[in-house]
Amino acid sequence: MSTAATIPAGAGGHATPRRGAGRTEPQALTIRNVRKVYASRGRETFEAVKGMDMNIRPGELISLLGPSGCGKTTTLRMIAGLETITSGDILIGDRRINDLPPGKRNVGVGFESYALYPPLNVRENLAYGLKARKVAGAEAQVDDLARRLEMTELLDLRPASLSSGQKQRVALARALIRQPPVLLLDEPLGHLDASARQRVRRELKLLQREFGYTTIVVTHDQLEALSLSDRIAVMNGGIIQQFGTPDELFDDPANQFVADFVGEPGINLFPGVVRRDGGRVTVRVGDDTLVPAASTPADGRKVVVGMRPPDCVTGVERGLRGEVAVFEDLLEYGLATVVVPGVDERLVVQTPSGQAWSGGDALTFTAPPERVYLFDAETGDRLR
């Protein structure tokens, strides 16, 4: 793999920040009951962020994940100081930064829109801040970082001639090179193609580990959030839906929104009715029965059942019985789109490599009980 040449000497798998001279310690970031209300005369007020609390540990990499309009970018801009805070506090370390102008907050900002100096080439742009602070070996640092972000060939170009993907990498490099105690990144990998994205993502994570910046990444890409983050805050409608590790989010979603937003191919969601027989809980779906791990829902309760395609097990006696409508062989695995009588939604079942199905085949599938999720049909809350 191409990354072979780019392992930093002594870089370990653990977050052990290397702190050289002049480097600032990573800092904790605390968000306390922060709200953001947009109001202007003649328009309805809009509450973009509704009472947000987060404690981010020094050196942690956090993602704010959600659909557009969920308040994630507003949150990032409030931390950066580009947006006023309606109420609540933001602290870096013990210091309240609400009223500091952006330049004095000591946060690094990797926004694509963040302007580069047009007359300077990329190398000069990157070295600019370092030279201003008379950092020794600025050039070498720039070269090293450029190599790791796969942008060496961009160094002699001027900002005007960069593509959007390239600008993004330059913006990322410019934020990283200052080695700020807190780093804010807005969709840092958005415009890169799939293969470059994967490699830059890995480098970003290694750099973050190495230098220990406390980092907040805003993204709408669940895969990016899962793979990059120590913890993820899934946001919707200005509210944090769940704040947890990638494992928690994926394996133990707090509600239907999180289950639906995280994971690809998307989770199957379909209606069911709880049947209670003594202590044993089952779910009736059409004419079939599924066994969830949940133990609390009452008999007869209407629920939404969630079942991820990769969690589906085929070749079983009991489970959901359906008919294959389409089968896609992706060689590493297959995806069968299945119609189950009594269920309006078409369900997607992941099948092991080497199996071939065709339209019309009967398919019976289920999932392990701990991976059959139940959600309240009204509120979408997880039922355990």
Added chain:
Amino acid sequence: MATELKPGQKRLTPGAIFADIAIVAWFVFALFPILWMLLLALKNDAQQTSTYFAFSPTLENFGTVLSQRGTDLTSVDFKSAILMSILNCGGAVLVSLLIGIPAAYAAGRYRFKGSEDLMFNMLSFRFAPELMVIVPLFVIYTQIGLFDTVFGMIWVLQLVTMPLIVWILRSYFEDMPEDLEQAALLDGYTRRKAFTMVALPLVRPGIAAAALLSFIFAWNNYVFPLILSDTAASTVTVAITKFLGGGGQAYYNLTAAAALIGALPPLVLALTIQRYLVQGLSFGAVKG
């Protein structure tokens, strides 16, 4: 900025206040001549040069300009001058559109040998001062009998309208996704049909804008009608200046009134097609 701002509140800094004052000053400077014209048009003959803001306003001047007295004073019938202007400029724009739209489409869609040179030559007509070509034109016009004819005026005003229309519409056609016409070709339509069915409706706002702009430029043109016409095909711009008198008394109030009347047709036109002017080029046609 320690204080939190309420919604709708703005920061008042010395810089911002200075900027506001500067903007107001610029507007006063820019709008004053127009205000002065309005006032002048409302003054009677006696007060036209003797007062500033205190006078007894009258609408009489507008009537005078359009009446026989106005014609007697200037030896030009102002009403027919307006008609001539509409005829000349409208005709010029119409002819330019008929030839210019296909030309702009070709220039915007196809690159051929010398296409850039051709376009630049066309634009250079706009750069050249009219006075440069006016003498040979005058000679030619008198020789072949185009002097002081409507046809002659339409012909010469092409110099003003055609480059504008072609240049504006070319960029409209260039910005329009080629995929749309290609889709029409694959739907089974000929190139001509693809142009009329797909491309033309999409540049309607552009055509409106280009037509209006070139109409105004032609309307405001002074040199061509001054030299190449006399009484039969003369236009508003020339007629207005006649009120300043050639040797006789200068009627500043009548000149102002005539200028205001002369500015009306383009203004009315602009207001009528305003909707098209602000409309975007394509809406929802392509991704985004």
Added chain:
Amino acid sequence: MGTLSLRGVRKTYGSTVAVDDMTIDVGDGEFFVILGPSGAGKTTTLKSIAGLVDIDGGQVSINGVDMTGVEPYHRNVAMAFESYALYPQKTVAQNLASPLRSGRSGSFSQDEQQKRIDAVTSTLGIHHLQQRLPRELSNGQRQRTALGRVLVRPADIYLLDEPLSHLDAKLRAQMRAELKQIAQSSSTTTIYVTHDYQEALALGDRIAILREGRFVQIGTPEEVWRTPVDTFVATSLGQPEMNLLPGAVRGGRIEFLGGAGSFPAPADLGLRDGQTVQLGIRPSELEIDRGHRPGGDRWLRLPGRVLLAERLGRQVELDVHVGDGQLIVVEDSDHAAPEGSEVTVQIDLADVHVFDGASTAADDGEARVHRAAPRLGSALGRHSAPMPEEAHQ
């Protein structure tokens, strides 16, 4: 119903060669996918077939008839554009009616038109949107409308240009399945262009991999996946990309990762001592050794340490430090090793691809693209690379 053949098609824009020496034969009713990165010449290929660009050389034949230089509206092909190219001033129904009204794809009465439009919009789930204008539609709905304008008409060939590219991941997966279902019930020859390898694998009867205007390999999904002709094809298919490890032949063994790994050089590859090679290993075919595989020569085992573990959903991508290099391993999240742990990764030698020339220790993606090394065979030497029949003529 239609066959398509391209013979040595070439198209240049100024000094840039967009498409060169392109030769394919697509059979009647075949679903043929062209896979390539952006700028590889995919759209130019489609437009050359449609007659929307004038080719500089070669021949385009449809149903055995030479169509080179024939106007687009005489070719009887339908195309869905990447930009959708819907007529903005026309409703969905009018957009779909457009090809039926031109009279070139047959003549249809008002009733027949409406019947066809109803059928297609129902299939695509946009029946209720017939009276909407394109600007009132979501991207997904526009995309379906663009597809509808193709499917509504009889044509010899359907040309689909990245029809799913502007959709979000979930909608894309769903539409892919729907497209597959539609394709299976339609008998029209289809050329489908994409940069997404999963679309190619899922939909294509055959896949042509395009690189810088030339076909590198043409084959069934199985063929291009199992026996990629070079490193370009190998890294075009699969995400995360195939690991490429430089190695060399020493004393009859192929050594790599600074000596951390080695196996006997397969005799049928004809490797000589000192020759450099590259080994291609798919991340999904590597696994953590949990003692669940039998011993023996068949399994290549490599000791290493987990540098990064990145969750990808049900799977985890492990960045494993082995010898002097790194291996990307994809494991089920239930079996994944934590960061910092010492592990042994293993792979069936039959799944190890051997490519020529490890000299290009490619540091960046661009460089690797320019120097694709040909495949020599697999580490067990069983199946060697078949020469691509149509490409490189």
